[in-house]
Amino acid sequence: MLATSTADPHLRRIRGQAMPSGHRAVHEQLRLRVHGVNLKIAAVRRGGADEPIVFMHGFGTSKEDYTDITQRHDFAGRSFLTYDAPGCGASECADLGAIDVPFLVDTARAVLDRAGIGRYHVVGHSLGGLTALLLAHREPGRVLSFVNIKGTLAPEDCAGIRHVLSHQEPGDAFLRFVESLRLAPGYSGGLYAANLPHKVRRGAVDSIFRSVIELADHGDLLNKFIALPIPKMYLYGEECASLSYLPLLDAHGVELAEIPHSGHLPMYSNPVATWKRIAVFYAGDLSQRIPAARRW
Template identity: 85%
Template structure:
């Protein structure tokens, strides 16, 4: 069911564009990344291995079809408060969470604040260390005049990674430029000073870190592995596995929920 929900978060009026489905199980809450939208996850309705799963996905403030009365108020802490308000509005107590990129960072801080409500966390290339947001930091540090969003967009267009062209084409239609600076600034601040990696490792429930093969050189992957985080490397993809290889991504998430150890990276292929 598609809905538009009216919320007021930290004095800001929001009209949240959401899609959800009820079910007998605790819901999966999906949080999309910067420049994407709730539609990244709506194929869950086509997957037989998720047939009985309740879910909630919505466009973050500043993104997609969600309307926000004050774009300048949007940063990562604001997104966390919005997520809490959405959970309360939907009557969701305990839940599984899946978050990609900016959504993964939002999910991490949400889960860190209220770990007792979270049953599991699939972190799809969410920010954990400064190396995750090097392009964002580079754009913010640019000294020449010009539009921040346009500089970021041009950098994506010049990129050679999987799905970079598709992502660049989506960006102007899925992000409000007025929200960009606050989001970027807070992501970089949290990556540098938010102790995100240790927060992630300390979460007391099953966790999976899912990433495309282009990201297999991330320096912290061995540490995640050594601390019991399930790793899922998706072939033929990079930062956007939901775009580049959605079939493998959905299959891997389903295996995580089913406890299917056959899908895990063999020990011989690890570090």
């Protein structure tokens, strides 16, 4: 199913010195085949003795959302992996129309298997949070903890893309989505909108959007998240504090983390507070924070 992986030797150097795996971040290109589709996945990793943190970015963002982990003293020496999803960032996909959320989940599993990662902690934002949720639900024994950064859990999380797809006027849905973000008030919306055309391929947009809506409406996502028998944190910006399901998450033992001066993109609007809050979650003994899993 999977082909060989390669690492660009030029990317393995900082200031002319080789970066030993396990000590410095290594940039790689992983050649994979998922559902018969050829992929070239751009990834960054750092090895170590502990179980890694796997970071999954959101729609229209990239692995670089998380590479500041190498600058954070509270994560010094911590092993990690982050990568650009198919159709995003520097990754390449031979069939953009094949990309939907189940495809992203299978790609994540292929990346983890190629990297030799058995058990891991996961941090996922937005679409990456949805991908991580479905992967953890499928293989709960591999996931040690889950930081969900405003991941899709309910139909209310899809209002923006639902409106764009239901638009009756002809035109490019992706451009309408970008323009709506650019004009909407809110933290980091303009920055996000400016980056979108450069971070995601248009050919993947429609199938991803429709897949997210289908799962939000019929995928029982909130219940799946609550039922995961691992330490969990739901992190969101203050602009998202009115989400209807936050009290339910709190009642079922999910740690809530509200980041001030931010909205859907706390890592853009308030990265210092976001990283500090994630670091606090990983400090100490996570085994003491396993919530009771109950159905609602």
